[in-house]
Amino acid sequence: MVHYTRSAALAFAVAALTGMAAHAGELVIDTDTSDPAPKAAFQGLIDDFQKANPDVHVTWNIFDHEGYKTAIRNFMTADAPDLANWYAGNRMAPFVTSGQFLDVSDVWDKNGLKDTLKSALPSMTIDGKQWGVPYTYYQWGIYYNKDVFKKFGVDVPKTWDDFIADCAKFKAGGVDCTTTGTKASWPAGGWFDYMDLRTNGYQFHMDLTNGKIAWTDPRVKEVFTQWAKLIVPGYVTPNSSAIDWQDALPNLVQGKAATYLMGNFAVAPLKAAGMTNDTLGFFAFPEITPGVGRAEDAPTDTIHIPAKAKNVVDAKRFLAFLAQADTQSKMNDTLGQLPVNNQAKVGDDPFLQAGFKMLSTADGLAQFFDRDAPAEMAKIGMEGFQEFMAHPDRIDAILARLETARKRIY
């Protein structure tokens, strides 16, 4: 854990000396931003907030990204900060239902956030109240190797059947149609999300992840029947369950695989490995059932106020600042992601532009399987998808198991 006491403490001290600190506040922020880009983005955010609010003294604790996921449960109950970052959707539900997050609906109402942050409103709402403020999201979709597409004379597919037909061409040429690494199981969750969103649509997917639909429902089975068209002929890189998602990236870079279904965070490592805007392409997941509205996965990152926060007044000021269009433009420029505020500017990067266009015209935004479904269901579900990708013939046993889990969990 790294402790940062902002240099603006000096400004605060000066203000205090001159007797100007009318309502001086101590504001403690805990974040998991140990990676370079998020760290720089938060550094900028906090500096700007200090500049605008010299009377507040910010203390910023940075946790390791993975360790934070368990640490948050300890510090929420033991020594709560005034602000902490987390994720939208059902990922925040355990904290909301156990009373660890503060209701911040008033911040939303006072600042008109229901208009500016409209796209994230459903995923921030539980029991009709808002529990935090979103500041960034990113798109999911299919990244592809343009050179491989050119070599096989393949165009960007519009429908699932086109995609499967292209896969056959790649397979004949000894190239994996699509690659993935499901060792951590969530990339398999991304595949399921898109298969279900394209087969049954947004509302069905939300009902399913909220436990309102049985996993043994024939419409769920249909998702896997479609998915099997990709898996049974062996169009996916074999043994993917022993590969980390990062270790599957070289397949795309070296042209051993044609496509990769991933989040936009994959662009940075792909470019670092030598791909450019000329060789790396992006397209939205193809249509499966004609007429089903195009919904997308767009995981949203958020900031919340713990129920035990000591300085709620300044924490709410911080959230209002975070929600502003200019704040989000600047932060996401550094993050290389998309701002949630619809008045904010999007960076020039072609992948960001493509993502922005795709998401702003979408018929619904899902968070991601492990954020839409409750934690326990997410784990069992993604494990099932991982198994399906290795043994598509076991689908009935897998769905029966998921259905047992659904009955117990919800």
Add this chain to the structure above:
Amino acid sequence: MSAPTASRSGYWRRNQRALAPLLFVAPGALMFTVYVVLPIFRSMSISFYDWDGMGVKKWIGLANYAELWSDPAFVVSLENNVIWLVLYMLAVPAGLFIAIFLNQNTRGIRIYKSLFFFPFVISQVVVGLIFSWFYAPGFGLFFKLTQLFDPAGIALLADERYATYGIIAAGLWPQIAYCMILYLTGLNNVAPDQVEAARLDGAKGWRMLWYVILPQLRPATFIAVVVTVIGALRSFDLVSIMTQGGPYGSTRVLSYYMYEEALSEYGYRMGYGAAIAVVLFAIMMVFISGFIWKMYRDETER
């Protein structure tokens, strides 16, 4: 230091023999109580609740334990723990074999000994990574070797039939080294006169090993078995690094499953995790009390 008062020094002098050992034990006992004994009882009490680690605890009695028996993931973990326990025992004879092989005086034997001991010195995390790459589909050495027989190759860690064995093989590498070093020190203490006498009586090879050397190595064997049993039961790091319990949960062991349920990214079931921990503790207690009973018997026999 100030001079002790007469009465205190008198009390101290009278009871010094009784108090001194208690004082020496006190710091260790305090730590042991706070960090080992109390958490054990705390885990036991948590295992009777339905609790997400943050909110309100709900008393559900033995429901967590009842659920364990119908939970296929728990059964798989338990089975894997048994496989670990049985196969890990191979480390004891293998360590003995290498120790006997290395127990000779040739040029540079110390270098060979340290090379054999090396895997025990490096971290389990590194062992896990090395073996992951060894098995890795596409470029791993083991994968390439299997391609000689089967053009598709066998990705050991992606196949639920072999993955657990792949991890155990990785675990055996440092464990054999550990047993080896225990036996090497044991072999130093083997009485040369007994070996000499046995040789005069015509004992050789297996008979020499079985009737003369091994009985003298009993203390080393005992420790080797103890550390191997405990090592097998607390296997966590290799599973976590090499497969994260996958593919689809087939390589989970109890300690990893407990972590997944209670503490991991998707685990919010403290009570259920605690129940798994209690079961693991009970299994360990069978072995630990056996060991303690044997040690107690050996000491009182003298």
